[in-house]
Amino acid sequence: MSVSFLLRLALLVLLLTFLANPQAFEPVFAPFAANGAPAIYTQSSLVALTLSHLAMVAAATLAATIVSVGFAILVTRPSGREFLPLSRSIANIGQTFPPVAVLALAVPVFGFGPIPTLIALFLYGLLPVFENALTGLTSIPASVQEAARGVGMTGGQRLVGVELPLALPIILAGIRLTAVISLGTATIGSTVAARTLGEVIIAGLTSNNTAFVLQGGLIVAMLALFIHEGFALLETALSRRTGGAQPA
Amino acid sequence: MGRAQTAGTGLAVGMRTGTYTDAGRKRRSGLDRLGAVLVVIAAAGLVFQPFSLVRPNRIVAAKPVALLSALPPLEAGLVLAVVIAACAVLLFRTGPALRLGVSVLTLAVLAMAIGRAGVYLTPTANSYARVAPGGAFWMMAFAFSIVLADASARLRLTPLSRLGLLALIAGAVGLLLYSGAWDSLSILREYANRADVFWREARVHLLLAVGSLAAAALVGIPLGILCFRVRPLRAALLNSLNILQTIPSMALFGLLIAPLAWVGAHVPGASAIGIAGIGVAPAFVALFAYSLLPMVSNTVAGLESVPPQARDAARGMGMTARQRFFEVDMPLAFPVVLTGIRIVLVQNLGLAVLAGLIGGGGFGTFVFQGISQTATDLVLLGALPTVALAFAAAIVLDALVEIANPTPARSPEA
Numbered sequence: 147m148s149v150s151f152l153l154r155l156a157l158l159v160l161l162l163t164f165l166a167n168p169q170a171f172e173p174v175f176a177p178f179a180a181n182g183a184p185a186i187y188t189q190s191s192l193v194a195l196t197l198s199h200l201a202m203v204a205a206a207t208l209a210a211t212i213v214s215v216g217f218a219i220l221v222t223r224p225s226g227r228e229f230l231p232l233s234r235s236i237a238n239i240g241q242t243f244p245p246v247a248v249l250a251l252a253v254p255v256f257g258f259g260p261i262p263t264l265i266a267l268f269l270y271g272l273l274p275v276f277e278n279a280l281t282g283l284t285s286i287p288a289s290v291q292e293a294a295r296g297v298g299m300t301g302g303q304r305l306v307g308v309e310l311p312l313a314l315p316i317i318l319a320g321i322r323l324t325a326v327i328s329l330g331t332a333t334i335g336s337t338v339a340a341r342t343l344g345e346v347i348i349a350g351l352t353s354n355n356t357a358f359v360l361q362g363g364l365i366v367a368m369l370a371l372f373i374h375e376g377f378a379l380l381e382t383a384l385s386r387r388t389g390g391a392q393p394a
Numbered sequence: 395m396g397r398a399q400t401a402g403t404g405l406a407v408g409m410r411t412g413t414y415t416d417a418g419r420k421r422r423s424g425l426d427r428l429g430a431v432l433v434v435i436a437a438a439g440l441v442f443q444p445f446s447l448v449r450p451n452r453i454v455a456a457k458p459v460a461l462l463s464a465l466p467p468l469e470a471g472l473v474l475a476v477v478i479a480a481c482a483v484l485l486f487r488t489g490p491a492l493r494l495g496v497s498v499l500t501l502a503v504l505a506m507a508i509g510r511a512g513v514y515l516t517p518t519a520n521s522y523a524r525v526a527p528g529g530a531f532w533m534m535a536f537a538f539s540i541v542l543a544d545a546s547a548r549l550r551l552t553p554l555s556r557l558g559l560l561a562l563i564a565g566a567v568g569l570l571l572y573s574g575a576w577d578s579l580s581i582l583r584e585y586a587n588r589a590d591v592f593w594r595e596a597r598v599h600l601l602l603a604v605g606s607l608a609a610a611a612l613v614g615i616p617l618g619i620l621c622f623r624v625r626p627l628r629a630a631l632l633n634s635l636n637i638l639q640t641i642p643s644m645a646l647f648g649l650l651i652a653p654l655a656w657v658g659a660h661v662p663g664a665s666a667i668g669i670a671g672i673g674v675a676p677a678f679v680a681l682f683a684y685s686l687l688p689m690v691s692n693t694v695a696g697l698e699s700v701p702p703q704a705r706d707a708a709r710g711m712g713m714t715a716r717q718r719f720f721e722v723d724m725p726l727a728f729p730v731v732l733t734g735i736r737i738v739l740v741q742n743l744g745l746a747v748l749a750g751l752i753g754g755g756g757f758g759t760f761v762f763q764g765i766s767q768t769a770t771d772l773v774l775l776g777a778l779p780t781v782a783l784a785f786a787a788a789i790v791l792d793a794l795v796e797i798a799n800p801t802p803a804r805s806p807e808a
Contacts, residue, residue: 178652229428231547232540239543242788244744247777250761254770330642337751338765347645351751356652363645370640 154375161368165193168361178357185357187346196365199342202335203328206264210271211321218279219305234280237273245270245331253338263335263342270331271324278320282313315385322377329370333362428544429484432537436481439533446511446531449524449580458528464511473507476500477534484541494545497538504534505570512578524580524771553793560789580771581778584760592760596779598674599756602749603742603783606678610685610738615731617686618693628694635687643745646683647752650676677754681745685738692734696727729799736791743784747776 164171168186175185214237221230245266252262286309294308336344343362350358444458462470480500483492512525546559576582585592621628641649654675658665669675700723708722750758760776763769 232428232544235543235547236540238788239785242740242744242781242784244747244777244780244784246744246747246758246761247780250765250773250777253765253768253773326640330640333642333644334748337762344642344644347642347648348751351644351648351651354651356649359645359648359651363641363649366642366645367637367640371637374640 154372157368158372161365161372164361165196165365168192175357175361178360179355183353183355183357187349187358187361189349190341190345192343192346192361192365195341195343195345196369199329199332199344199366200369202260202263202340202342203267203325203332206267206328206332207271207321207325209264210268210324211275211317213268214272214276214320215279215317218276218283222280222283223301230280233276237276240269241273243269246334246337249334249338258339260335260340262338263332263340266335267328267331271328274323274327275317275320278323279313279317282316283309285316286312315381318377318381318384322374322381325373325377326370329366329373333366424487426485426487429486429541432540433481433485436477436534436537439530439537440477443529443533445528446508446515447526447528448515449526451522451524456526459511459515461530465507465514469507469510473503476503480538490545490548493541494549497541497545500538501535501542502566504531504538505566506575509570509575509577509579512576516578524583525578526580526771553796556789557793560786564786581774584769584771584775592775595755595757595759598749598754599743599746599758599780599783602674602677602681602746602754602756603739606681606685607735607738607742609678609682610689611735613682614686614689614734615693618690618731619697621690622694622697632687632691632694635690638683639687643680643684643748644751646680647676647748647754650679651752654679673752674749674754676752677746677749677756681742684745685742688734688737688741689731692730692737693727696730696734697723699730700726729795732791732795732798736788736795739787739791740784743780743787747780750776 172185179185217233220226221233248266248269249262252265256262256265290308290312291304294304299307332340332342333344333347335342336348343366346362346365347359350356350360350362440461444464445461446459446464447456448459449456461474464470465473477500480496483496508527508531515525516523546556551559570576571582577586617631621631654669658669658675661669704722704726705718708718713721746756747758747761749756750760750762757776757780760772761780764772764774764776
């Protein structure tokens with residue numbers, strides 16, 4: 147446990163040092179840059195690209211979370227049950243749309259830039275959160291529901307005080323999935339001129355420079371790793387506090 | 395791990411879980427809330443959006459044309475009457491069978507109308523003008539497709555009848571394409587200009603998606619069985635596959651260029667079978683790498699889901715280890731493995747688009763060409779077949795999973 151913790155800490159320090167001073171790593175990447183091409187991407191600052199990448203993922207994940215949790219709450223209330231099968235179908239159908247296709251189809255409508263990417267990430271993020279929120283909200287033991295009703299809680303109080311806290315670890319697992327998938331998918335956004343780390347990868351692809359592809363890909367992969375770990379820690383802490391419900 | 399399981403719940407779940415609703419839906423007649431929302435969407439499209447878009451050539455700005463001027467007066471009136479009648483049916487609580495019929499009929503009328511509008515709006519003998527479907531068409535198509543999805547979910551169609559419905563729709567679209575009814579639409583104009591290339595790229599796309607799936611199944615299922623048997627291996631292998639999954643797809647495609655170029659240049663016979671840095675090979679290997687995790691983890695999950703009692707009973711009957719494996723473990727794990735195949739196929743059909751970025755071919759070629767030329771029709775020519783393939787693959791495999799697994803382990807009421 148402590149060894150793997152130290153390993154992760156070392157990786158995090160490595161990533162931050164690289165972002166702060168990429169030129170220091172020039173010798174590491176130099177062997178991958180053919181024909182005397184630069185080994186480190188300098189057209190834009192890697193820190194700015196990373197921040198813009200993370201901001202885009204965060205915005206899309208947040209929006210997807212609000213919408214899917216909202217819908218999951220609506221369709222699990224007695225008045226909204228008739229929408230449940232349909233909302234499930236729509237979220238599933240959304241997932242079969244390839245993200246590149248969503249990007250490509252959004253460009254004619256919204257133009258180049260961050261908007262098509264945000265839309266694709268948002269649509270792609272809906273299903274994992276929605277599925278998990280549904281599982282969380284529908285798997286609360288009947289005895290707990292009865293007890294809450296018995297002490298005289300209203301529907302709204304039960305939702306805020308009982309159902310959501312109990313479902314939170316499972317919902318968080320869905321958000322983690324969405325964030326990690328979005329982090330990788332956001333790189334594709336750079337094909338339609340969104341500012342993400344994909345810019346570095348594309349620069350490498352078009353100029354045949356493996357060093358660029360490698361550093362762009364590595365930064366994204368490490369970010370995904372840390373986000374995954376961070377959420378996992380949060381989930382275990384929460385499910386320990388609420389005493390039970392195992393994250394999916 | 396979690397990813398595989400969550401994604402695995404598939405379309406079938408949405409279509410299978412109709413049970414909740416009919417209890418919640420009151421039998422008395424009155425306004426249908428979902429129908430009302432969809433009618434508002436369709437009506438807003440009809441009023442505020444053009445039915446067709448006319449461009450003097452493929453890249454200039456489009457001139458919007460409303461439904462009533464996009465068709466000869468008689469036909470326009472007929473289409474409008476059908477849409478209004480369909481909306482009236484949707485607005486009130488009606489049986490799902492009626493709603494299914496109405497939505498299929500309306501979609502068919504819209505499909506024919508958009509083709510007729512193309513013929514009507516194209517100036518005679520002008521090969522540069524482009525007529526494309528507009529917002530009104532897409533919004534109405536969306537609303538009635540949702541009705542179709544909702545009605546088939548409520549009817550709780552059996553897997554076979556879902557496949558039948560899919561075949562019917564695919565057949566109808568095929569017939570429309572074959573008959574030439576849509577030939578004057580801009581997407582098909584793009585197609586006509588490059589029909590040979592289209593089918594070549596379609597073959598490459600399918601080869602990439604299905605070939606890498608087959609390779610991943612051949613490697614991943616045995617690996618999954620091994621992981622199930624050798625516990626220490628399981629965590630190590632699944633963790634490393636999980637890390638592989640975090641590498642962004644675009645970067646993985648790019649990173650494989652250099653090593654494969656080296657293999658192509660240095661390993662005898664490698665270049666003869668098409669291994670090179672640019673092209674199909676890196677795309678194939680990248681798709682294969684992404685497919686491994688769902689295959690391995692679903693095989694492990696499937697074997698884990700075999701009840702110990704079944705194994706005990708088999709042992710008690712005196713079955714040998716080999717018999718237990720092939721006659722008990724594998725058949726019981728099969729539906730979960732099939733779910734893994736479903737996830738991989740849908741994912742690969744979408745990811746194969748990225749092969750277009752590294753010269754690997756497939757429908758991505760059209761998508762990225764279209765993006766760089768800002769030619770929407772070309773983008774659609776690549777994107778629509780991709781979406782249709784992924785969607786059809788999801789429906790077919792979900793039906794197969796349900797057939798293989800007649801009693802779903804996860805019932806929503808539990």
